Amino acid sequence: MADMPDAAEPESGARPAARVEGRDAILEAAAAAFTERGYTATTIDDIADRLGATKGRVYHYYRSKADIFLDIHRYAMQRMLDVVSPIARSPLPPAARIAEMVRAHALLLMASFPFQRVSVQGLERHLAGRVTERQRNALDGVIRMRDAYEALFIGVLEEGVATGAFRPLVARRAVKPILGSLNWLTVWYRPRPQEDAGAQAAIAEEMVEFVVRGLRP
Numbered sequence: 001m002a003d004m005p006d007a008a009e010p011e012s013g014a015r016p017a018a019r020v021e022g023r024d025a026i027l028e029a030a031a032a033a034f035t036e037r038g039y040t041a042t043t044i045d046d047i048a049d050r051l052g053a054t055k056g057r058v059y060h061y062y063r064s065k066a067d068i069f070l071d072i073h074r075y076a077m078q079r080m081l082d083v084v085s086p087i088a089r090s091p092l093p094p095a096a097r098i099a100e101m102v103r104a105h106a107l108l109l110m111a112s113f114p115f116q117r118v119s120v121q122g123l124e125r126h127l128a129g130r131v132t133e134r135q136r137n138a139l140d141g142v143i144r145m146r147d148a149y150e151a152l153f154i155g156v157l158e159e160g161v162a163t164g165a166f167r168p169l170v171a172r173r174a175v176k177p178i179l180g181s182l183n184w185l186t187v188w189y190r191p192r193p194q195e196d197a198g199a200q201a202a203i204a205e206e207m208v209e210f211v212v213r214g215l216r217p
Contacts, residue, residue: 031114076119094160
């Protein structure tokens with residue numbers, strides 16, 4: 001996780017720290033715990049146990065469970081933006097671009113499964129009414145990242161409709177079931193021991209076919 005965005009530190013409550021690796025290890029342990037137990041049932045003790053450390057180590061980097069939860073969402077969304085943005089802005093035709101965006105989204109969901117599964121656990125529902133002003137600002141930042149990610153798909157969908165590559169549709173409505181079906185992968189998919197890249201690629205191709213077929217004129 002060397003590519004954890006630096007912006008995660010000031011907004012979401014991570015305490016200043018010289019060793020980024022310490023925070024990364026906490027996020028990995030927390031993502032696994034949230035995936036297995038859910039946000040509400042997971043405690044700082046659970047995270048520390050998975051980390052093989054004391055609660056003190058967790059609190060050295062984070063002030064609360066909510067701060068960790070927010071940073072996991074930020075990390076997951078930033079990874080999606082980093083991977084999919086260049087595809088959305090590429091010179092490929094709209095249909096080819098959407099296919100590549102869907103493929104990249106599905107593969108990233110599987111490659112960083114615990115983080116991505118946590119990112120669809122209902123951030124607003126879990127934190128509504130129980131956040132500090134700092135956390136509210138961080139939550140708003142994650143929501144802006146989600147909106148920016150949706151906008152990537154909306155732009156390509158609108159271009160595809162305008163050029164006749166896609167059937168007539170309202171892009172801002174169509175993007176919801178597209179991303180919903182992709183993110184549902186976090187509900188039914190589970191990494192298997194010795195699962196190879198070919199198995200994940202086959203799943204991604206099924207998702208591509210499902211989405212692109214629904215967009216064709």
